[in-house]
Amino acid sequence: MRGKLIEFRNVSFRYTEELPWVLKDCSFEIYENEEVAIIGHNGSGKSTVAKLMNGLLFPEEGAIFINGQQVTQESIWEIRKDVGMVFQNPDNQFVGTTVQDDVAFGMENRGIPRAEMVKRIDDTLSAVGMLDYLMTEPHKLSGGQKQRVAIASVLAIFPQVLILDEATAMLDPKGRTEIMETITSVQEKHQLSLITITHDLQEVVRAERVIVMNEGEIWDEATPREIFAKRAELRKIGLDVPFIANLSDALLKAGVSITNEPLNQRELLEDLWISHSRM
Amino acid sequence: MSNSLIIGQYVPGKSVIHRLDPRTKIIIIFFFVFIVFFANSVLSYGVLTAFALASMFTTRIPMYYIIKGLTPVWFLIVFTFLLHLIVTKEGSVLIEFLGFKIYSGALIQGFAISMRFFLLILVTSLLTLTTTPIEITDAIENILHPLKKMKFPVHELALMMSISLRFIPTLMQETEKISRAQASRGVDFRTGPLKERVKAVVPLLVPLFVSAFKRAEDLAMAMEARGYQGGEGRTKLRELKIEKRDIFIYILFVFVVAGLFFTRNWS
Numbered sequence: 001m002r003g004k005l006i007e008f009r010n011v012s013f014r015y016t017e018e019l020p021w022v023l024k025d026c027s028f029e030i031y032e033n034e035e036v037a038i039i040g041h042n043g044s045g046k047s048t049v050a051k052l053m054n055g056l057l058f059p060e061e062g063a064i065f066i067n068g069q070q071v072t073q074e075s076i077w078e079i080r081k082d083v084g085m086v087f088q089n090p091d092n093q094f095v096g097t098t099v100q101d102d103v104a105f106g107m108e109n110r111g112i113p114r115a116e117m118v119k120r121i122d123d124t125l126s127a128v129g130m131l132d133y134l135m136t137e138p139h140k141l142s143g144g145q146k147q148r149v150a151i152a153s154v155l156a157i158f159p160q161v162l163i164l165d166e167a168t169a170m171l172d173p174k175g176r177t178e179i180m181e182t183i184t185s186v187q188e189k190h191q192l193s194l195i196t197i198t199h200d201l202q203e204v205v206r207a208e209r210v211i212v213m214n215e216g217e218i219w220d221e222a223t224p225r226e227i228f229a230k231r232a233e234l235r236k237i238g239l240d241v242p243f244i245a246n247l248s249d250a251l252l253k254a255g256v257s258i259t260n261e262p263l264n265q266r267e268l269l270e271d272l273w274i275s276h277s278r279m
Numbered sequence: 280m281s282n283s284l285i286i287g288q289y290v291p292g293k294s295v296i297h298r299l300d301p302r303t304k305i306i307i308i309f310f311f312v313f314i315v316f317f318a319n320s321v322l323s324y325g326v327l328t329a330f331a332l333a334s335m336f337t338t339r340i341p342m343y344y345i346i347k348g349l350t351p352v353w354f355l356i357v358f359t360f361l362l363h364l365i366v367t368k369e370g371s372v373l374i375e376f377l378g379f380k381i382y383s384g385a386l387i388q389g390f391a392i393s394m395r396f397f398l399l400i401l402v403t404s405l406l407t408l409t410t411t412p413i414e415i416t417d418a419i420e421n422i423l424h425p426l427k428k429m430k431f432p433v434h435e436l437a438l439m440m441s442i443s444l445r446f447i448p449t450l451m452q453e454t455e456k457i458s459r460a461q462a463s464r465g466v467d468f469r470t471g472p473l474k475e476r477v478k479a480v481v482p483l484l485v486p487l488f489v490s491a492f493k494r495a496e497d498l499a500m501a502m503e504a505r506g507y508q509g510g511e512g513r514t515k516l517r518e519l520k521i522e523k524r525d526i527f528i529y530i531l532f533v534f535v536v537a538g539l540f541f542t543r544n545w546s
Contacts, residue, residue: 051500054504056500056503056504077506077508080504080505080506081506084504085501085504087497087500087501087504089494089497091449091494092493092494092497092498092501093497093498093501094445095442095445095498095501095502095505096445097413097441097444097445100516101413101516101517104516105502105505105507106505106506107514107516108513108514108515108516109505109506109507109508109513110506111512111513111514112514113514114514114515114516114518117514117516118516121516137445137448138445138448138449139448139449139452153505154505157505157506
């Protein structure tokens with residue numbers, strides 16, 4: 001049994017008292033080395049969840065625990081060591097004047113000695129495949145490359161959980177693939193939980209568990225396959241259903257039997273093969 | 280445009296002057312600016328000019344860049360020279376021209392002052408030509424460090440400078456994007472009377488400011504998420520180190536100063 005890493009206990013949040021609740025009585029848990037996707041349309045409260053996890057915001061009601069430690073004003077600096085975050089805009093989170101300065105920024109904040117910094121910069125940049133750009137300035141990098149640097153700078157402080165808050169939303173398809181490949185290779189080398197926050201159902205496919213948010217509440221919590229099966233309801237709460245799910249819908253309507261809920265093109269193809277050979 | 284963009288005037292190179300500790304360069308230039316005013320004889324000017332020219336040739340920066348760096352101040356140098364020529368009335372009259380008398384003292388004075396000007400500009404532009412802005416920032420932070428005891432926000436100032444340097448190209452790219460977007464909507468930046476052109480800048484500046492504020496907010500959040508809590512207890516990746524070459528330059532400079540004071544009042 002994996003240990004509990006993050007726990008939300010009846011968390012409610014609103015920005016000010018006049019504004020409506022952004023989160024209403026949310027409770028869920030995230031375990032060590034788990035890959036979870038949090039999905040919801042704009043304004044469903046999914047980004048707020050991310051900001052609550054490392055003390056950028058504090059809950060109005062309820063409590064959040066990271067490794068059993070409650071997130072409070074006093075504990076945030078400890079907690080931010082364990083919870084790394086990559087944000088949406090590649091440009092607005094690049095602090096350093098060069099790639100290596102940016103990776104160093106988080107470590108400088110934590111007073112890590114220089115020799116150790118140099119070593120970790122090398123390690124993390126090669127983990128994300130950006131070692132060749134050590135001295136490059138941010139305006140010479142593509143969006144995908146900047147996000148890879150952002151991932152490296154989070155990894156450099158050895159977090160226990162990496163939160164990607166819509167980290168691929170502003171990237172082109174190539175950049176998106178880059179990030180997904182980077183994350184896969186990082187997961188192989190490092191022991192860490194991954195929380196992907198997205199509005200794109202396509203990105204949840206790789207997760208072990210999906211938390212669907214709607215109107216500040218947890219709408220559902222299930223495996224990607226179970227979630228994909230509920231596509232009619234997903235459409236109702238404003239989520240774009242991926243092409244493959246739509247295609248299998250159309251095929252079902254046309255009388256083709258599809259037994260397993262396919263998550264990607266390969267699975268759909270296999271399913272069609274099987275149903276074809278049965279005919 | 281974006282790929283060739285260099286902030287400031289920095290010309291990359293590998294000369295000794297490029298590799299000097301930025302603090303060494305700043306300190307030497309600081310003192311040079313002072314001692315320039317002590318020169319009062321032809322020979323003492325000669326010593327300073329020799330030092331400045333020798334530094335200039337050591338940088339191996341193409342003359343083109345140095346002249347380009349000096350262009351805006353040529354006018355000032357010539358203007359001071361002419362001003363002194365007209366105003367100063369010392370020594371014997373050299374030429375009388377349309378009622379103007381040009382004195383020998385004026386010629387010497389004009390020469391001396393514009394020479395000082397020239398030397399100051401040349402040496403300071405060598406600093407910006409051979410040092411990246413971020414190195415200058417680091418050096419300033421380091422030199423001002425003692426002021427921290429007087430509650431002067433040295434670290435914050437340096438961080439502000441380095442963040443501005445980092446965002447200059449980003450904001451320039453954005454300006455270009457917005458101006459294209461506005462031009463495609465019919466805003467004319469290039470033709471028409473001056474008043475109209477100034478007005479056309481408004482639809483450029485407003486979106487630029489809006490996005491700059493948004494960026495600032497995002498950046499603040501990203502910095503906080505990455506554990507930024509002020510300068511206290513921070514370590515630094517970029518470190519400044521005094522090497523043998525720095526010490527050599529300091530010694531050389533002491534000789535230049537000695538040479539200057541030795542040649543003062545020599546005529």
